[in-house]
Amino acid sequence: MNSDFVRLSARRPIICLVTDRRRLSPGAVLDRQLNDLIALVVAAVKAGIEIVQVRERDLSRRKLNSLVARCVEASGDSGTRVVVNDGADVALATGAAGVHLREDSIASERVRTLGGHNWLLSRALHDPSKVPGKSSTLDYMLFGTVFPTVSKGVGCPLGGLGGLREATKRAHVPVLAIGGVTESRLEDLWRAGAAGIAGIGLFIESAQLHFDWAVGLTGLVRRVRRSFDTV
Template sequence: MAGIFQLVTDHARLGPPQSAEALDALVALVAAAGEAGIDLVQVREPSLSDEALFRLVERLVARTPPNCRILVNERFDIALAAGASGVHLRASSLAASRVRRVLPPGFLIGRSVHTTTEIRAACRDAAVDYLLFGMVFPSASKASGHPAVGIAALGAAVRASNVPVLAIGGITVERIPQVAEVGAAGVAAIGWLTDAARRGTLPSELSAARQSFRTGATDLR
């Protein structure tokens, strides 16, 4: 595999929030993204109830190929119950080692980080499979409350980590070479990947983007 590509979901981009229309559209979009070669899907839907989130994750797991792994933001209980492949933790969440105790072997754990201090803490915890670092570039898709830190900070994050680092924030296909050049293992995106999937151009854009990454250097376990 050359590069790790993670789609972060936002059903409200596809229709009225919490509507059947938007959720159905999201399931179809994620299914298409999985067929196009997306490696990870982070289900980040904080506005949904527990029941609605569970049902959504079940549908996504059923509609995606084995090469596309579904992770649930923060809710490892729902991820487990719905048959997902992993969980993505916030920077302020429980230590990954504590979460790992209740998870089956092979269950992926990702974590958001914003500083080298958070990166070192996550690596000392020795239980995460990858880190998501940003915001790297300014983004209209994800209001995180964190300023864009730039490509040099991403390079420093990569050097501080002993697990794969994915870049998030303002990711476009044109910026992929910069991200790969500083050693990032891949990228996560809402806007670019969602829009490309809706246009039907995701397979070709992913294929082009993967050319920037060295084959085999960015695999997750």
């Protein structure tokens, strides 16, 4: 396990922004979408968000490499880590902090051999019965979809708070809640055992409430931490 992340995870909640350039800038041309996404990452860094997960699966490898490299550059020497969805090769090429794996992706042990102990490794989890054992090389997991969300559409199976609660009881690493996360649901997620949150819409909406996106995200981060600290 990444020793830096052990220290990070001790400071709950862990906050993870997942990217979606189309939801951020619907209808814009690709270059504008990518530039806007970088602006959001810059705002996330200023707000102190711990993890930015680049989830732009339809981009060519060349475009994705360029995007992730720009995100890594934007994070600088801050505490924000940039990870890539199922892209160990991209993470290696760009100096990203690690990789997020789909539930049905390759074993984390294989990915760990590529990136070493310094990489952050996470995996999506939809079924609490599939929580990896103690020997897993994962640093954290994202459980969902907890609540309905436009990212998954109608008919997407929901894990619900019960599933989240079971996953957090079984897991040996921090579990972040993802899917339909809103500020009004933070207390429920905390009580179900979530170590933090991950999401798309919550961050985009909060950022775009302000002309300066960093102001919007800073306010959100403050409210999330307050909710988890005081419940």
